[in-house]
Amino acid sequence: MSHSMEQAIKGKVFESVVPRATKLFREHGFKGLGLAAMEAMRVEPKFVREADPLLKEDRHRLNTEPGLIIANHPGSYDAFTILSVLERNDVKIVVAKKVFEKMSPIIGQEPLISVDDKGVASLRKLFHEVEAHIESGGVVILFPSGGNDHRDGFKFEQGFGRMMLPALRPTDMVYAFQFDALQMQMARQGRLMSKHLDIASAFVLPNLTKRIHQLPGLSAKPFEVNERYTEAAEWQQIPAKDVVAMTDHFKSLFPGARFDKL
Numbered sequence: 001m002s003h004s005m006e007q008a009i010k011g012k013v014f015e016s017v018v019p020r021a022t023k024l025f026r027e028h029g030f031k032g033l034g035l036a037a038m039e040a041m042r043v044e045p046k047f048v049r050e051a052d053p054l055l056k057e058d059r060h061r062l063n064t065e066p067g068l069i070i071a072n073h074p075g076s077y078d079a080f081t082i083l084s085v086l087e088r089n090d091v092k093i094v095v096a097k098k099v100f101e102k103m104s105p106i107i108g109q110e111p112l113i114s115v116d117d118k119g120v121a122s123l124r125k126l127f128h129e130v131e132a133h134i135e136s137g138g139v140v141i142l143f144p145s146g147g148n149d150h151r152d153g154f155k156f157e158q159g160f161g162r163m164m165l166p167a168l169r170p171t172d173m174v175y176a177f178q179f180d181a182l183q184m185q186m187a188r189q190g191r192l193m194s195k196h197l198d199i200a201s202a203f204v205l206p207n208l209t210k211r212i213h214q215l216p217g218l219s220a221k222p223f224e225v226n227e228r229y230t231e232a233a234e235w236q237q238i239p240a241k242d243v244v245a246m247t248d249h250f251k252s253l254f255p256g257a258r259f260d261k262l
Contacts, residue, residue, distance in 0.1 A: 021106045030091055033107070034083030044222040045081045058175075058229040063087045066134045067173030067232065068164065070250070072154045072259055073143040074181035081225055082141060082177055090138035094126065096147065113140070123163050131167035139173070144246070149181070154259040156247045161240035168232035176228045178254040183223035228253045 025033045038045070049055045062069070063086065071078055079093075092113050095103065100114035113129050116122050130140050143149075144160040168174070230253070238245045251259065 018105045025107050029089050030083045030086045030107075030111075034080045034086070037080045038077070038084055041077070041080075043077050043080070045077070045084075045225045046222045048224050048226040055227075058227070059085065061173060061229050062139075062175050065139075065173040066137045067139055067168060067175065068130075068134070069139055069141045069175045069177070070144050070160075071141075071177035072179055072181065072250075073145055073147050073149045074154070074179055074259075075184040077184060077223070078177070078179045079141075081179070088139065090133075090136075092129070092133050092138060092140045094130070094140060094142035123159060126159075127163045127167055130164060134167060134172060139175075144250070149259075154181070154247065156243045156250070158241060158243055161235075161238065161243065161246055165232060165236050165240065168236070170231065170233035170236060172232045174230045174232050174235055176230060176250060176253055178226040178228075178250075178257050178259075180224040180258050181260055182258045186223075226254050226257060 021033065024036050028036075037043075047055075049058075069082060071082060073079075092111055093103075094113045094115060097114050097116050100109075100112050104112055113126060115126055133140055142160075142164065144156040144164075145154055146157045146159070235246070235249065238249060251257065
């Protein structure tokens with residue numbers, strides 16, 4: 001299949017996905033949208049701390065306190081996994097412009113903060129939007145790597161320390177998710193379609209997609225997800241421009257975790 005034909009099919013299929021996905025979001029919120037997407041795509045996240053008695057308290061904080069939700073970003077499943085454990089609607093998600101254009105027809109523009117570029121004006125606007133939302137008691141999801149894990153490996157961008165942390169009070173939450181990069185890569189292997197067609201067809205023809213993925217060798221392999229509750233104060237002790245120290249601090253929350261693919 002030529003690239004142009006594939007792009008045309010993606011566009012048509014995505015047009016079909018919007019009504020169903022929008023209905024799911026309106027009826028069941030972020031959690032319902034995340035769970036439906038993962039079920040349809042045969043995604044099987046394994047939460048490492050499921051047996052931890054302290055997880056219940058951390059999840060309660062996740063769903064009630066103001067602050068940031070951050071994560072590494074090794075694949076297309078991580079955002080849905082985060083959404084699947086959220087039981088709150090005061091959520092905003094920092095996204096690139098191309099993601100904004102795809103997601104806004106589904107969940108509307110209000111929950112999305114679009115980063116058009118990395119110029120001073122754009123970053124200042126981002127800071128004020130994040131600060132205002134957190135001050136009002138809400139939570140903001142963002143990927144500190146800027147979503148470039150697949151290209152540059154996992155490392156924080158300077159915007160996190162210089163623009164995001166100043167928006168937080170010391171006691172505000174910084175909830176961190178860690179996705180096993182190698183396992184997520186393996187989970188994506190053997191899929192029948194590209195990730196965009198896979199996600200779209202999962203909403204348009206969920207029963208057919210589920211049967212396809214149940215065929216031998218096509219079911220997604222599980223991947224591990226870890227998580228930690230922290231407060232902004234411990235991040236604010238790190239020099240804002242020191243992206244290496246920021247990255248190392250995130251990694252220190254998850255000893256032995258894998259952040260790199262093959």
